[in-house]
Amino acid sequence: MHFQPRVSILQVEEGLELAPKFGPEGLMPCITTDAASGEVLMLGWMNAEALRLTAATGEAHYWSRSRQVPWRKGATSGMVQRVVEMRIDDDQDVVRLRVRVQGLGASCHVGYRSCFYRSVPLGEQAGKALTFTETHKVFEPGEVYGDAPNPTRL
Amino acid sequence: MHFQPRVSILQVEEGLELAPKFGPEGLMPCITTDAASGEVLMLGWMNAEALRLTAATGEAHYWSRSRQVPWRKGATSGMVQRVVEMRIDDDQDVVRLRVRVQGLGASCHVGYRSCFYRSVPLGEQAGKALTFTETHKVFEPGEVYGDAPNPTRL
Numbered sequence: 001m002h003f004q005p006r007v008s009i010l011q012v013e014e015g016l017e018l019a020p021k022f023g024p025e026g027l028m029p030c031i032t033t034d035a036a037s038g039e040v041l042m043l044g045w046m047n048a049e050a051l052r053l054t055a056a057t058g059e060a061h062y063w064s065r066s067r068q069v070p071w072r073k074g075a076t077s078g079m080v081q082r083v084v085e086m087r088i089d090d091d092q093d094v095v096r097l098r099v100r101v102q103g104l105g106a107s108c109h110v111g112y113r114s115c116f117y118r119s120v121p122l123g124e125q126a127g128k129a130l131t132f133t134e135t136h137k138v139f140e141p142g143e144v145y146g147d148a149p150n151p152t153r154l
Numbered sequence: 155m156h157f158q159p160r161v162s163i164l165q166v167e168e169g170l171e172l173a174p175k176f177g178p179e180g181l182m183p184c185i186t187t188d189a190a191s192g193e194v195l196m197l198g199w200m201n202a203e204a205l206r207l208t209a210a211t212g213e214a215h216y217w218s219r220s221r222q223v224p225w226r227k228g229a230t231s232g233m234v235q236r237v238v239e240m241r242i243d244d245d246q247d248v249v250r251l252r253v254r255v256q257g258l259g260a261s262c263h264v265g266y267r268s269c270f271y272r273s274v275p276l277g278e279q280a281g282k283a284l285t286f287t288e289t290h291k292v293f294e295p296g297e298v299y300g301d302a303p304n305p306t307r308l
Contacts, residue, residue: 001280001281002281006308007308008308009304009306009308012306012308013264013306014264015284016272016283016284016285017283017284018274018281018284021307021308029183029197031185031194031197033194037192038191038192038193039192040185040187040194040250042243043183043185043243043248052280055274055275055276055277055280055281056277056280057277058276058277083276085273085276086273086274086276087270087271087272087273087274087287088270088272088274088284089196089197089269089270090262090263090264090266090269090271090306091305091306091307094197094269094270095274096194096270108244109244110167110168110244112244115243115244115248116241116242116243116248116250117241117244118170118241118242119239119240119241120172120209120240120241120242120249121209122209122212122237122239122240123209123210123211123212126155126206126209126210127155127156127172127209129170129171130169130170130171130172130242131170133241150163151245152163152166152167152244152245153175153245154160154161154162154163154166154175
């Protein structure tokens with residue numbers, strides 16, 4: 001699969017050619033949502049290879065920034081993301097996937113269904129404690145990942 | 155509004171403190187969806203000030219990478235994003251907003267409702283032409299932005 005060179009704003013914004021733009025580290029953000037519920041599951045990062053593999057195989061591939069390796073989502077956990085639809089944004093530097101998550105159906109390494117399980121207070125409540133919006137974990141990370149290092153970086 | 159220092163993975167992932175992590179340019183991605191339909195509207199970038207202003211005012215603020223200025227979304231177009239809910243992800247380096255878009259109700263500078271108006275073919279169709287998923291523009295950019303420079307960069 002071949003990406004086109006970026007030659008004009010009209011081509012990039014209104015054209016039918018895939019002419020993606022990767023950031024300084026060769027990565028672009030990917031927003032992944034649940035195809036059935038529309039829930040935002042995670043934001044991952046793709047390099048050119050991950051974008052090609054995702055399109056070609058119909059399974060979500062990312063670049064793991066913490067491990068610095070190509071990452072077929074679900075390779076360890078079995079919670080593979082089958083891609084129902086892929087979209088590209090106006091200036092072609094962000095991807096969006098709608099997926100069906102296999103196995104236990106979670107996408108967050110902490111064990112929740114979505115990575116976005118805490119809400120941030122707004123307005124007069126700004127600065128107060130976060131609120132959990134998911135009340136239970138789908139899986140226990142230790143049981144799925146064993147002693148693999150936690151990808152979160154401080 | 156005060157951000158907490160990041161002291162442990164447990165605090166960042168399972169705690170109730172907002173301890174965000176901004177990337178090398180001081181920016182974190184923000185996924186913005188329509189509060190009613192759940193549709194992904196755009197991905198913007200926030201610096202610390204934008205995150206604080208968004209939480210405090212309940213209106214989406216970003217950092218414009220193309221103009222290199224703070225950006226109150228809708229300041230020019232009137233299509234302000236009222237924030238219904240803000241969430242933070244597991245390792246606190248991505249924000250997600252659910253918004254009600256004011257005015258004409260679009261969030262894409264090209265004139266479409268969402269920035270993700272083209273789908274990318276998958277599997278055996280990979281590499282073929284993109285498909286438009288929005289068939290009409292909500293507004294004509296020239297009428298709204300006048301001769302302001304297009305933010306898309308090649």
